[in-house]
Amino acid sequence: MTDRGNQYYLGALFCFLQLSSNCWALGRAPSVEHLLGYCGELGTLSERLSECEKPKYEGGVGELYRRVVLGADKKSHAWRLAAKALQGPEVWLDEEAGVFWSDPFEGSLNVSQATTICADEDQNGDVTVGVPLQFRLPDAQDYEVAEIHGIRAAIPGFEHAAIYWTQTWGATSVYMAYFSRRGKLKGEPKNAKHRVRCIARQARQL
Numbered sequence: 001m002t003d004r005g006n007q008y009y010l011g012a013l014f015c016f017l018q019l020s021s022n023c024w025a026l027g028r029a030p031s032v033e034h035l036l037g038y039c040g041e042l043g044t045l046s047e048r049l050s051e052c053e054k055p056k057y058e059g060g061v062g063e064l065y066r067r068v069v070l071g072a073d074k075k076s077h078a079w080r081l082a083a084k085a086l087q088g089p090e091v092w093l094d095e096e097a098g099v100f101w102s103d104p105f106e107g108s109l110n111v112s113q114a115t116t117i118c119a120d121e122d123q124n125g126d127v128t129v130g131v132p133l134q135f136r137l138p139d140a141q142d143y144e145v146a147e148i149h150g151i152r153a154a155i156p157g158f159e160h161a162a163i164y165w166t167q168t169w170g171a172t173s174v175y176m177a178y179f180s181r182r183g184k185l186k187g188e189p190k191n192a193k194h195r196v197r198c199i200a201r202q203a204r205q206l
Helices: 003-018 032-036 045-053 111-119 121-128 140-148
Strands: 056-058 061-063 066-070 076-084 090-094 099-102 133-136 163-169 174-179 184-189 199-203
Touching: 045 076, 099 121, 099 133, 099 140, 111 121, 111 133, 111 163, 121 133, 140 163, 140 174, 140 184, 163 184
Parallel strands: none
Antiparallel strands: 056 061, 066 076, 076 090, 090 099, 099 199, 133 199, 163 174, 174 184
């Protein structure tokens, strides 16, 4: 039996044991990935996005990996899950901007380390879930647009008390950083250590 076949039958067994009609909301058993709460770890970008569009099942309740939130401009903006590792990081797509946002790295880095780690596929895989995109450190404008589009409400677990680096140079050895408590940008010394998220726009050649 193929891996997909195994996943189907394990999903069907789960539904049977749960005796939940919601588990069959789409007329098929959920995959093991969705039963365990992860998706989009393998395949092309379009395949990952497609897999993460399917319902997630927890206790027989289905919910879509897509959020529509109210942005700073008082308008509605859609965010979509592109990949989620098993009990691990997530990558979310700002649909309007076409920008993919990673979860933050563990710990804090200076701006030079942040720039390097986001661009290095051997180092950024822990937060990018292997999504086939060329990631980089966001610039100040990326955070400004994301704030307008409601990033703090859209991405689960977004730390409202955190400070995130951008690659935008300010003045006098200062780089701009995003203060998520208020959604504002402010200059920070380049050797200060803050949190780091990475972004991507264009798919690389696979």
